[in-house]
Amino acid sequence: MGRTGDVQDPEAVLTTAVEVTADHFGDRLLAAFAIGSLAHGGFCPLVSDVDLVIVVADPGDAHLIDASADAIAETVRAEGGLAARLSLFWASPSMLVDRELGGRLPAVDRLDLAMHGRLLCGAFDLDSVARPSTDELIIESVRFAVDRLSLRSVIAELRDPAALVAEGPRHLTKRVLFPVRFLYTAATGDIGRNDAAVEWYAQSEGPAQELVAAAGRWRTEPLDVSNAQKLVGQQILALYEHFLVEHIATMERLGEPGLATHLQAWQTQLRGPVNNSRRGTDRRVPGRSRGR
Numbered sequence: 001m002g003r004t005g006d007v008q009d010p011e012a013v014l015t016t017a018v019e020v021t022a023d024h025f026g027d028r029l030l031a032a033f034a035i036g037s038l039a040h041g042g043f044c045p046l047v048s049d050v051d052l053v054i055v056v057a058d059p060g061d062a063h064l065i066d067a068s069a070d071a072i073a074e075t076v077r078a079e080g081g082l083a084a085r086l087s088l089f090w091a092s093p094s095m096l097v098d099r100e101l102g103g104r105l106p107a108v109d110r111l112d113l114a115m116h117g118r119l120l121c122g123a124f125d126l127d128s129v130a131r132p133s134t135d136e137l138i139i140e141s142v143r144f145a146v147d148r149l150s151l152r153s154v155i156a157e158l159r160d161p162a163a164l165v166a167e168g169p170r171h172l173t174k175r176v177l178f179p180v181r182f183l184y185t186a187a188t189g190d191i192g193r194n195d196a197a198v199e200w201y202a203q204s205e206g207p208a209q210e211l212v213a214a215a216g217r218w219r220t221e222p223l224d225v226s227n228a229q230k231l232v233g234q235q236i237l238a239l240y241e242h243f244l245v246e247h248i249a250t251m252e253r254l255g256e257p258g259l260a261t262h263l264q265a266w267q268t269q270l271r272g273p274v275n276n277s278r279r280g281t282d283r284r285v286p287g288r289s290r291g292r
Helices: 010-028 062-077 081-085 093-097 107-116 134-149 152-158 161-166 169-188 194-202 209-218 225-253 257-271
Strands: 029-035 050-056 086-091 118-122
Touching (some): 010 062, 010 081, 010 086, 010 118, 029 107, 050 107, 062 086, 081 086, 107 134, 134 169, 134 225, 134 257, 152 225, 152 257, 161 169, 161 225, 169 209, 169 225, 209 225, 225 257
Parallel strands (some): 050 086
Antiparallel strands (some): 029 118
């Protein structure tokens, strides 16, 4: 690629992203870390993202840092290949240590940084990072799910196995494994790594066992389109129903009635006829596709 020559090498993508970030922030860049599967293991070139956290001194106007992070990410992604999957996070020391509001580092990624962050440049003591509670992880996962997965267009996609499978293994495995990862985090308090979540789910009594196991394989193996369509058609709605039932009860227990109501509305849509219009806007976190 532009600076390192290989858009199919995730380490080269990280190197380029750090160089572009250092050029932009200069001395304000205190450290950069790889997180996700490039830090804790399990990277799959077919489907995985390239996740980078930067620690920025004295962020000042957070909106300007957000804009800078967006510009840096777009510069790197323009190289194509695995560079197009760069997810760029940022935080300041006070955000990491004192839980000061701001930055772009969701709770699950903050925990990933504290537990598995792999230093790429600079210095920062990860032992000082305030770790989120299990309840915080669960609530944030539900907010993400409501924001990204309860759209009518997504529900319609879940009801159309041929269309979902046609999107390819990266998109398909995200649709299948997101609810599994959220269930895993709720049960264990740990980061929802794909391989760990699939292994855990196989020991549970949850539905869609064949689909979940197959989705784990589709991350690394060629996709059998016919079999994938069959499994999706037979099992994916039951998987989402299971996720919703479990998390409606959990939100009520955690004193989050608003989120419980959102989940119940999603459940009603999932069970009923589908309108292909979108529910609101797709409020994606800038610089992040969350797909390790």
